[in-house]
Amino acid sequence: MNKGGQMKKVMFAGLSLLSLVVLMACGEEETKKTQAAQQPKQQTTVQQISVGKDVPDFTLQSMDGKEVKLSDFKGKKVYLKFWASWCGPCKKSMPELMELAAKPDRDFEILTVIAPGIQGEKTVEQFPQWFQEQGYKDIPVLYDTKATTFQAYQIRSIPTEYLIDSQGKIGKIQFGAISNADAEAAFKEMN
Numbered sequence: 219m220n221k222g223g224q225m226k227k228v229m230f231a232g233l234s235l236l237s238l239v240v241l242m243a244c245g246e247e248e249t250k251k252t253q254a255a256q257q258p259k260q261q262t263t264v265q266q267i268s269v270g271k272d273v274p275d276f277t278l279q280s281m282d283g284k285e286v287k288l289s290d291f292k293g294k295k296v297y298l299k300f301w302a303s304w305c306g307p308c309k310k311s312m313p314e315l316m317e318l319a320a321k322p323d324r325d326f327e328i329l330t331v332i333a334p335g336i337q338g339e340k341t342v343e344q345f346p347q348w349f350q351e352q353g354y355k356d357i358p359v360l361y362d363t364k365a366t367t368f369q370a371y372q373i374r375s376i377p378t379e380y381l382i383d384s385q386g387k388i389g390k391i392q393f394g395a396i397s398n399a400d401a402e403a404a405f406k407e408m409n
Contacts, residue, residue: 267372269388273298273380274370278331278360281346286329286360289386295326295405296382300373302332302339303348308377311395312354318398319356326381326405329358333365383408 267274277287288296299315301308319328334342342361349359362368371380374393381390381404389408392400 267370267388267391269391271388272386273382273388274367276362276367276370278362278367281349281359281361286358288329291327291329291382292386293384295384295389295408296380297326297328297401297405298371298380298382299328299330299377300332300368300371300379301330301377302337303345304338305376307395309352311377312352312357314395314398316354316356318401324402329360331360331362331367333362333368335363336365381405381408385409 273288275287275289277285280286288298297318301311303309315328315330318324332345333339334345339345340348342363345359345361360367371378377395379390379392379396379401380388381392381396381401383389390396390404396404
């Protein structure tokens with residue numbers, strides 16, 4: 219057999235192999251798409267959240283290991299802050315929040331929520347040391363490890379604060395840090 223014929227056979231074999239690889243890859247991609255389409259979709263019902271509506275209840279673990287349920291605070295006003303350790307405006311607002319938390323005459327509870335290990339947040343193991351190193355104190359931190367509470371409260375930016383009245387209704391939603399004066403004024407207007 220001559221060199222030209224041998225070269226044609228090698229090229230034909232190479233093209234056949236390449237075609238086979240392409241077809242297999244396309245078939246695998248199509249199989250993945252079909253399997254994904256056949257899997258049941260997880261449906262999440264998110265209630266519309268706005269001022270005057272009931273707050274979604276949650277049960278989260280606190281930084282000190284206790285289980286905290288929002289509905290346990292029914293009958294009390296609650297300052298609920300969603301934040302993150304990497305968020306500049308959040309960190310900037312913490313000293314003012316510590317001042318508020320240290321006031322003995324305040325008529326509301328303060329709770330803060332982070333989502334450890336999600337979107338750059340420190341893990342449950344890392345967070346307490348970081349928190350202590352920052353000098354933060356008197357501020358309860360709750361861990362939303364699956365971000366379900368962030369989702370229920372429709373958190374799109376942080377910090378976001380919810381000021382909740384004693385009946386468990388939203389009195390104010392603040393996107394971005396709220397000043398102590400504004401928070402206290404809003405709570406004075408609530409039952």
